[in-house]
Amino acid sequence: MRLDEDTIAAISTAMSPSGIGIVRISGSDAVSIAEQIYHSPNRNKKLSGQLSHTIHYGWIKDGDDFVDEVLLMLMRGPHTYTGEDTVEINCHGGILSVKKVLETVINHGARPAEPGEFTKRAFLRGRIDLSQAEAVMDVISAKNDYALKNSLGQLKGSVLEKIKDIRGAILYEDAYIESALDDPEHINIDGYGCKLKNIVDEQIKKIDKLLSTAGEGKMIQEGIKTVIVGKPNVGKSSLLNLLAGEEKAIVTDVAGTTRDILEETINLQGISLKMLDTAGIREASDKVEQIGVERAKKHAKDADLILYVIDANVVLDDNDRDIMELICDKKSIVLLNKSDLDCVVEKEDIESILKVPILSVSAKKGLGIEELENTIKDLFFNGEISFNDEVYITNERHKKSLQDARKSLELVEESIRLNMPEDFFTIDLVNACESLGEITGESVGEDLVNEIFSKFCTGK
Numbered sequence: 143m144r145l146d147e148d149t150i151a152a153i154s155t156a157m158s159p160s161g162i163g164i165v166r167i168s169g170s171d172a173v174s175i176a177e178q179i180y181h182s183p184n185r186n187k188k189l190s191g192q193l194s195h196t197i198h199y200g201w202i203k204d205g206d207d208f209v210d211e212v213l214l215m216l217m218r219g220p221h222t223y224t225g226e227d228t229v230e231i232n233c234h235g236g237i238l239s240v241k242k243v244l245e246t247v248i249n250h251g252a253r254p255a256e257p258g259e260f261t262k263r264a265f266l267r268g269r270i271d272l273s274q275a276e277a278v279m280d281v282i283s284a285k286n287d288y289a290l291k292n293s294l295g296q297l298k299g300s301v302l303e304k305i306k307d308i309r310g311a312i313l314y315e316d317a318y319i320e321s322a323l324d325d326p327e328h329i330n331i332d333g334y335g336c337k338l339k340n341i342v343d344e345q346i347k348k349i350d351k352l353l354s355t356a357g358e359g360k361m362i363q364e365g366i367k368t369v370i371v372g373k374p375n376v377g378k379s380s381l382l383n384l385l386a387g388e389e390k391a392i393v394t395d396v397a398g399t400t401r402d403i404l405e406e407t408i409n410l411q412g413i414s415l416k417m418l419d420t421a422g423i424r425e426a427s428d429k430v431e432q433i434g435v436e437r438a439k440k441h442a443k444d445a446d447l448i449l450y451v452i453d454a455n456v457v458l459d460d461n462d463r464d465i466m467e468l469i470c471d472k473k474s475i476v477l478l479n480k481s482d483l484d485c486v487v488e489k490e491d492i493e494s495i496l497k498v499p500i501l502s503v504s505a506k507k508g509l510g511i512e513e514l515e516n517t518i519k520d521l522f523f524n525g526e527i528s529f530n531d532e533v534y535i536t537n538e539r540h541k542k543s544l545q546d547a548r549k550s551l552e553l554v555e556e557s558i559r560l561n562m563p564e565d566f567f568t569i570d571l572v573n574a575c576e577s578l579g580e581i582t583g584e585s586v587g588e589d590l591v592n593e594i595f596s597k598f599c600t601g602k
């Protein structure tokens with residue numbers, strides 16, 4: 143893959159007025175470009191003569207014009223984010239001042255960086271692998287504590303390590319067989335299939351273990367798809383409002399719909415609930431609310447979690463029984479709401495019909511919410527999520543490549559079973575390596591790399 147040698151620059155901080163803004167320059171001319179526009183109060187000071195990883199106070203000037211007062215960070219490769227010489231100019235964070243500094247840098251020979259180009263260079267220079275590069279974006283876009291922790295783990299190389307281990311074992315076998323085929327007099331691989339089968343088995347098990355985390359991984363990353371169902375007036379809206387409490391809710395407008403809010407993310411103790419169809423609940427006051435059965439029907443299929451709210455002061459009726467029937471094979475939690483009042487519905491009444499957690503809550507008084515949060519974690523993550531040695535596959539691309547690698551390894555086993563000649567083994571061993579290499583970036587085409595980095599933000 144081609145590694146551009148030119149020097150790139152971009153604004154690396156958000157484009158809104160803030161305390162400071164950072165313009166990052168990377169490439170072989172980074173220092174000489176900075177030198178042309180940086181002016182130290184000490185007239186004799188030359189940037190090019192300064193040590194790496196030092197900070198310098200001064201001004202950026204475009205010819206005779208003062209552009210901004212800055213702190214300039216000088217970092218020489220290879221110990222930089224991109225692996226190249228890098229200068230970061232900390233200027234005042236007004237939109238105009240950051241733009242002017244960038245303009246000045248561009249006028250003196252840098253090219254505007256494309257989205258993700260700094261990280262792409264880090265990848266192409268071998269500073270990080272592709273899974274780590276992808277983790278950079280995941281860290282930036284993390285929606286909850288667990289997603290952040292998992293992405294940081296991936297950034298440190300958790301996925302890379304697992305893949306390297308499996309890939310290494312397969313490569314070793316491939317190399318061994320190939321050398322035996324080249325040199326049959328010295329290396330005898332008669333009956334090798336049996337040993338190979340054990341090793342391939344072992345790798346398939348490791349892949350399966352990784353794949354088995356993908357479901358949870360997706361829920362960590364994107365949130366647990368949750369829907370609130372229940373008859374009118376039981377307290378669905380109150381519950382949603384309580385869970386969403388001002389500072390917790392991240393409301394996203396989904397484009398292309400006439401209803402205002404269709405999806406919002408609620409953060410609880412490190413995990414996210416992606417609430418489905420909240421417009422129906424929020425707007426209930428002016429429209430006849432869909433009865434719970436309809437909502438349950440509509441969402442029972444695509445929701446990961448159903449919160450079924452019951453007014454504990456009202457005896458159960460046929461509607462309740464219909465809803466329970468619809469959700470009985472789903473991950474659901476029954477909430478006996480209005481527990482602050484006298485209750486006529488008891489847990490036992492429901493336990494006999496529905497084998498799911500049943501909690502007493504009061505949406506009005508805010509009772510039972512912590513228990514609800516803990517119950518959700520138990521249901522989906524067996525309690526606490528530990529990131530000490532756990533790796534969660536959160537990236538669809540990684541999942542697909544793991545599945546491909548697994549298929550190739552199955553073909554190896556098939557060839558062993560059918561007593562095929564050894565060179566049949568190597569074809570599929572190599573394919574498995576290729577698939578795993580897509581995750582780390584060892585075997586990916588330029589198009590895919592470009593596509594991955596084009597989704598990054600500019601300046602990263």
Ligand code: GDP
Binds near residue numbers: 423480503
């Ligand atoms: P929805 O139709 O299911 O969305 O129900 P709402 O959230 O609109 O609530 C219906 C009524 O029940 C409102 O008057 C709420 O104030 C009341 N309510 C909701 N939760 C509780 C609760 O936990 N305790 C009590 N006492 N009233 C509640």
Ligand code: ZN
Binds near residue numbers: 379380423424426427
């Ligand atoms: Zn409502």
